[in-house]
Amino acid sequence: xxxxxxxxxxLVFTASLLMSTIAQADNIKIGVSFRMLSDVGYKHxxxxxxxxxxxxSQGGINGxxxxxxxYNDECKSEKGVANxxxxxxxxxxxxxxxxxxxxxxxxxxxxxxxxxxxxxxxxSTSSKITMTGSEYIFRVPVSSRFYKIxxxxxxxEQQGKKIAYIYVPDxxxxxxxxxxxxxxxxxxxxxxxxxxxAGEKETDFRSYLMxxxxxxxxxxxxxxxxxxxxxxxxxxxxxGIPKSVHRVANSVASKVEVPTNAGKAAVGVVYSAAxxxxxxxxxxxxxxxxxxxxxxxxPGHDFSQMQDLLDMLKPALEQVNxxxxxxxxxxxxxxxIAGIRNFTGLASGPISFCAxxxxxxxxxxxxxxxxxxxxGGKNWKTAVAGTVxxxxxxxx
Amino acid sequence: MLLKTKKLMKAFGGLKAINKVDFELxxxxxxxxxxxxxxxxxxxxxxxxxxxxADLGSYIEFDGHDITNEPPHKVGELGLARTFQLxxxxxxxxxxxxxxxxxxxxxxxxxxxxxxxxxxxxxQEKVIKEExxxxxxxxxxxxxxxxxxxxxxxxxxxLLVLARAIAGKPKLLMLDEPAAGLSPVNVDNLMKIxxxxxEKYGLTxxxxxxxxxxxxxxxxxxxxxDHGEKIAEGTPSQIKDDNAVIEAYLxxxxxxxxMRKALAV
Amino acid sequence: xxxxxxxxxxxxxxxxxxxxxxxMAIPSIFFTDLYQSHLSSLIFINIIxxxxxxxxxxxxxxxxxxxxxxxxxxxxxxxxxxMYLGASLWITLPIAILVTGLFGVAFxxxxxxxxxxxxxxxxxxxxxAIRLFIENGEFFGSTxxxxxxxxxxxxxxxxxxxxxxxxxxxxxxxxxxxxxFSVLRSSIGRAFMxxxxxxxxxxxxxxxxxxxxxxxxxxxxxxxxxxxxxxxHLPPGYIHPNNYTVIEMVTFLAMVVFGGLxxxxxxxxxxxxxxxxxxxxxxxxxxxxxxxxxTIVLTxxxxxxxxxxxxxxxxxxxxxxxxxxxxxx
Numbered sequence: 006x007x008x009x010x011x012x013x014x015x016l017v018f019t020a021s022l023l024m025s026t027i028a029q030a031d032n033i034k035i036g037v038s039f040r041m042l043s044d045v046g047y048k049h050x051x052x053x054x055x056x057x058x059x060x061x062s063q064g065g066i067n068g069x070x071x072x073x074x075x076y077n078d079e080c081k082s083e084k085g086v087a088n089x090x091x092x093x094x095x096x097x098x099x100x101x102x103x104x105x106x107x108x109x110x111x112x113x114x115x116x117x118x119x120x121x122x123x124x125x126x127x128x129s130t131s132s133k134i135t136m137t138g139s140e141y142i143f144r145v146p147v148s149s150r151f152y153k154i155x156x157x158x159x160x161x162e163q164q165g166k167k168i169a170y171i172y173v174p175d176x177x178x179x180x181x182x183x184x185x186x187x188x189x190x191x192x193x194x195x196x197x198x199x200x201x202x203a204g205e206k207e208t209d210f211r212s213y214l215m216x217x218x219x220x221x222x223x224x225x226x227x228x229x230x231x232x233x234x235x236x237x238x239x240x241x242x243x244x245g246i247p248k249s250v251h252r253v254a255n256s257v258a259s260k261v262e263v264p265t266n267a268g269k270a271a272v273g274v275v276y277s278a279a280x281x282x283x284x285x286x287x288x289x290x291x292x293x294x295x296x297x298x299x300x301x302x303x304p305g306h307d308f309s310q311m312q313d314l315l316d317m318l319k320p321a322l323e324q325v326n327x328x329x330x331x332x333x334x335x336x337x338x339x340x341x342i343a344g345i346r347n348f349t350g351l352a353s354g355p356i357s358f359c360a361x362x363x364x365x366x367x368x369x370x371x372x373x374x375x376x377x378x379x380x381g382g383k384n385w386k387t388a389v390a391g392t393v394x395x396x397x398x399x400x401x
Numbered sequence: 402m403l404l405k406t407k408k409l410m411k412a413f414g415g416l417k418a419i420n421k422v423d424f425e426l427x428x429x430x431x432x433x434x435x436x437x438x439x440x441x442x443x444x445x446x447x448x449x450x451x452x453x454x455a456d457l458g459s460y461i462e463f464d465g466h467d468i469t470n471e472p473p474h475k476v477g478e479l480g481l482a483r484t485f486q487l488x489x490x491x492x493x494x495x496x497x498x499x500x501x502x503x504x505x506x507x508x509x510x511x512x513x514x515x516x517x518x519x520x521x522x523x524x525q526e527k528v529i530k531e532e533x534x535x536x537x538x539x540x541x542x543x544x545x546x547x548x549x550x551x552x553x554x555x556x557x558x559x560l561l562v563l564a565r566a567i568a569g570k571p572k573l574l575m576l577d578e579p580a581a582g583l584s585p586v587n588v589d590n591l592m593k594i595x596x597x598x599x600e601k602y603g604l605t606x607x608x609x610x611x612x613x614x615x616x617x618x619x620x621x622x623x624x625x626x627d628h629g630e631k632i633a634e635g636t637p638s639q640i641k642d643d644n645a646v647i648e649a650y651l652x653x654x655x656x657x658x659x660m661r662k663a664l665a666v
Numbered sequence: 667x668x669x670x671x672x673x674x675x676x677x678x679x680x681x682x683x684x685x686x687x688x689x690m691a692i693p694s695i696f697f698t699d700l701y702q703s704h705l706s707s708l709i710f711i712n713i714i715x716x717x718x719x720x721x722x723x724x725x726x727x728x729x730x731x732x733x734x735x736x737x738x739x740x741x742x743x744x745x746x747x748x749m750y751l752g753a754s755l756w757i758t759l760p761i762a763i764l765v766t767g768l769f770g771v772a773f774x775x776x777x778x779x780x781x782x783x784x785x786x787x788x789x790x791x792x793x794x795a796i797r798l799f800i801e802n803g804e805f806f807g808s809t810x811x812x813x814x815x816x817x818x819x820x821x822x823x824x825x826x827x828x829x830x831x832x833x834x835x836x837x838x839x840x841x842x843x844x845x846x847f848s849v850l851r852s853s854i855g856r857a858f859m860x861x862x863x864x865x866x867x868x869x870x871x872x873x874x875x876x877x878x879x880x881x882x883x884x885x886x887x888x889x890x891x892x893x894x895x896x897x898x899h900l901p902p903g904y905i906h907p908n909n910y911t912v913i914e915m916v917t918f919l920a921m922v923v924f925g926g927l928x929x930x931x932x933x934x935x936x937x938x939x940x941x942x943x944x945x946x947x948x949x950x951x952x953x954x955x956x957x958x959x960x961t962i963v964l965t966x967x968x969x970x971x972x973x974x975x976x977x978x979x980x981x982x983x984x985x986x987x988x989x990x991x992x993x994x995x
Contacts, residue, residue, distance in 0.1 A: 041951060041952075047952075074949065075949070075951070076948050076949070076951060077948075077951035077954070080908060081906075081908045081909050082811065082904050082905075082906040082908065082909055083708075083897075083909040086704075086902060086904065087704065087705070087708065087945075088948070090700065090701045090704045090828060091701045091704075091705075091945075091948070093700075093701075094699040094700040094701040094704075094828075095699050095701040095702070097699075106908075108809060108810075108811055108906045108908060111811070111813060111904065112811075112813060112902050112903075112904030112906075114902075115814065115901070115902035116901070116902050119827065119901075119902075120700075133810070174801045174802055174808060174809050175809055176809040176810060176811075179808065179809055179810075180810075202802060204798065204802070205798060205801055205802075450870055451869075452866060452869075452870075472869070472874075473866070473869035473870055474868075474869045474872050474873055474874040474875065477869065477870050477871055477872030477873070478872040482870065482871070483870050485866075485867060485870075489864045489866060489867035489870075490863075490864075490867075491859065491860055491863035491864060491867070492863060493859075493862075493863060493928065494856075494859050494860075494863060498856055498859065501853075501856055502853075502856040502857060502859065502860040502868070502871060502873070503871045504853075505853055505856070505857055505860075505871055505872055505873050506871070506872035508853040510852070510853075512854065512881075515848055515849055515852035515853070515854055516845060516848060516849055517848065518678060518679065518844060518845070518847070518848030520677065522848075522852060523678070526851075526852070526853075529853075547982055548982075565871070566870075566871075568871075569871060569872060
């Protein structure tokens with residue numbers, strides 16, 4: 006009996022502890038659901054926390070403090086949906102930031118649409134998300150529909166049309182490879198010389214690479230998550246695919262780990278992203294320096310997109326006149342975000358939204374940049390191979 | 402004949418654990434099986450109850466059914482129950498559940514009735530439980546019904562195993578060293594219970610026992626095994642005087658005085 | 667009180683009807699927001715899986731680590747039937763249960779020869795194989811997942827929000843518990859326990875060990891299948907192979923272990939507590955897995971029979987004392 010009492014009271018204690026963290030009603034509430042598993046994942050979370058702390062220390066938004074609620078979704082849709090529901094109905098946030106994985110963001114959309122909470126996406130690129138037609142969803146990164154065109158055009162016109170594809174079963178990696186294949190077929194009428202889906206968490210891609218090599222391609226597309234991309238790049242040299250065969254990766258290649266861990270094998274890899282760390286604009290240089298000193302890594306476009314998101318969210322929130330009526334405030338926040346035009350931040354092009362809940366309006370960034378690694382290893386370097394700005398309807 | 406074996410054989414590698422044993426047991430008899438350690442007594446039980454498969458050429462018949470190499474649960478269903486030398490109690494189950502699971506083959510309702518949870522099931526379960534409680538009070542464990550079997554003392558465990566074996570109302574009960582490790586008082590108690598059981602349920606019994614006193618006092622006939630072979634069979638008094646048995650046990654003939662000592666234990 | 671208890675014992679169905687009405691009333695009395703309904707549905711789904719897992723793991727003693735694969739089979743049977751045939755939960759649920767039951771047969775076969783850690787490894791491989799098969803199969807939507815699976819309709823109401831779906835998941839959960847109770851309290855449940863405790867001695871009592879292992883696997887697979895189908899239709903109706911990994915399996919196992927292996931309430935108590943604690947610790951995401959692991963270790967160290975065993979001990983002790991008290995008078 007005594008033990009039961011102890012267990013019960015400790016449960017009550019934890020519950021009350023957690024309740025106490027729920028803050029006052031008239032603050033602005035931002036909820037985040039995010040994949041915070043790896044070291045870099047946690048650092049993205051820290052970036053949000055630090056930025057919001059800074060806003061609060063500078064007097065908040067129009068004098069209102071900001072409450073930040075951060076949840077981990079572990080890149081799992083079950084957790085993501087639960088987080089979105091909790092943020093929308095229990096924590097009663099005004100805006101949700103999230104998520105990293107496309108497969109998590111996608112099922113969150115119907116939840117937040119029904120609840121009427123605006124959600125702004127920092128990382129997910131899958132074109133399907135904005136095609137749901139929700140009025141509450143906003144995307145800061147470049148949609149995969151633009152990536153496939155810029156990558157396809159660049160590859161076909163500058164590198165060659167005999168292309169081999171190796172991709173892993175992760176949604177973004179798969180969408181990238183498949184959309185590019187489709188684009189090459191539709192635009193240029195070429196089929197892949199070789200294509201294969203590798204197994205999940207596979208570490209040895211050499212058998213696939215050997216087969217790809219046997220097909221004698223001009224270009225080899227290696228689409229995977231960070232670790233897989235690194236391994237595929239390194240192993241492509243191990244099986245003797247010559248340097249003259251162009252290596253193409255998806256936007257994951259913009260992450261720091263790729264050039265650092267792939268070393269020499271990263272040299273010559275071409276990928277499209279929303280931001281290049283070699284960007285010479287002062288704002289970009291300042292940001293790279295800040296992240297390096299604060300978080301100890303050179304930022305890829307995951308960091309820059311998160312920063313852009315926060316930088317554009319603040320003025321949007323400042324324009325909202327919070328009334329205390331949750332539904333009205335949420336709609337006001339949504340309209341205010343939808344009113345963002347030509348935001349110039351770290352991204353290589355301006356970001357604009359508009360009122361309609363369509364991919365034309367909600368895929369904010371339409372300017373992917375083609376980047377090439379010129380040096381691998383710790384002091385990696387990139388060069389911008391080209392920048393294209395698309396019309397809102399391209400790639401639909 | 403209730404149980405009959407012909408040319409029963411079992412070899413483990415080169416060792417013939419049971420070698421061409423012919424065994425016949427009529428109904429309502431209490432038979433003792435004795436023999437030195439390693440003589441094949443437990444193997445004999447395991448072969449008959451189906452735990453081991455017998456070698457080619459063996460034949461086992463129980464109650465008119467050929468049970469050679471039948472799986473143990475089939476043998477159990479036919480009404481042959483047994484206990485084990487190592488007890489094999491269901492440690493983590495309550496005493497009453499131990500006994501009730503021995504009743505398994507007699508449960509009247511069907512699987513589907515149980516899944517649907519029809520009311521008649523609970524009525525029948527109640528009847529079964531009452532019957533099993535009666536059995537428990539018969540062996541003197543009724544007060545411990547809700548306790549975990551692992552909480553019982555050694556003597557109580559032996560009684561519980563006995564109760565579990567009887568729960569299925571077997572035609573033949575084979576007891577593997579039921580009195581091992583019991584104090585003399587408990588041995589007497591066990592023997593009394595055994596005799597009463599025989600009368601009440603009309604059991605046929607086979608008892609393996611090292612304590613010769615148990616065998617000599619309760620069994621009407623004794624079979625002696627040595628090195629897997631049947632070396633003698635007869636009434637206790639016949640066995641006592643059998644030269645082969647005495648040699649197998651003691652290596653030499655004893656005089657009466659020595660014999661009395663050996664049997665007193 | 668005693669009389670009431672006796673009536674419940676006589677008509678177990680009555681208890682479930684009372685529970686049904688209590689649970690029907692809970693949302694309107696206690697719930698303040700939709701998330702609590704969503705969480706309740708998740709708890710109910712976990713209860714179904716854990717109750718099933720308790721049959722095979724707790725009662726029959728077969729160490730299976732592939733149950734999450736069966737849960738996935740249930741989800742994807744429902745998902746695919748919706749995707750290709752537009753079927754609603756009322757059709758997908760029974761078919762998912764049947765299909766998963768068939769998969770249960772495949773999981774039972776290794777248990778005839780393997781035990782303990784070896785069986786765990788075999789079933790682990792089976793569960794992962796199912797997930798990888800789904801992940802790499804275009805037919806199953808691979809890593810796109812299957813989205814906007816419809817919500818069921820009844821009496822002209824579409825149960826398309828968490829608060830409405832509560833009234834779908836709750837009765838299904840109650841029915842599942844009812845079945846698990848009926849089975850486990852009958853001679854079959856005793857036979858399962860006997861198989862767990864000592865298969866040789868169980869066989870000597872005339873219990874067909876293989877048949878009961880098979881039965882336990884099929885039954886618990888059916889529970890997992892039902893849970894999977896209910897999850898697939900849970901708003902917003904999205905399933906993705908990432909939700910069926912070993913981590914989810916460990917969570918299910920933790921529920922059964924924490925609740926009490928082989929206790930009739932074990933899986934249920936565990937599912938409720940673990941799901942709620944997991945949710946309460948959501949803001950402490952950095953420490954969540956740590957807290958979780960610590961709970962399991964402490965449970966195994968100090969309460970090896972889980973909460974269920976703890977409660978059992980308390981009640982039995984009390985009953986024993988009562989008896990002694992009566993005797994001394």
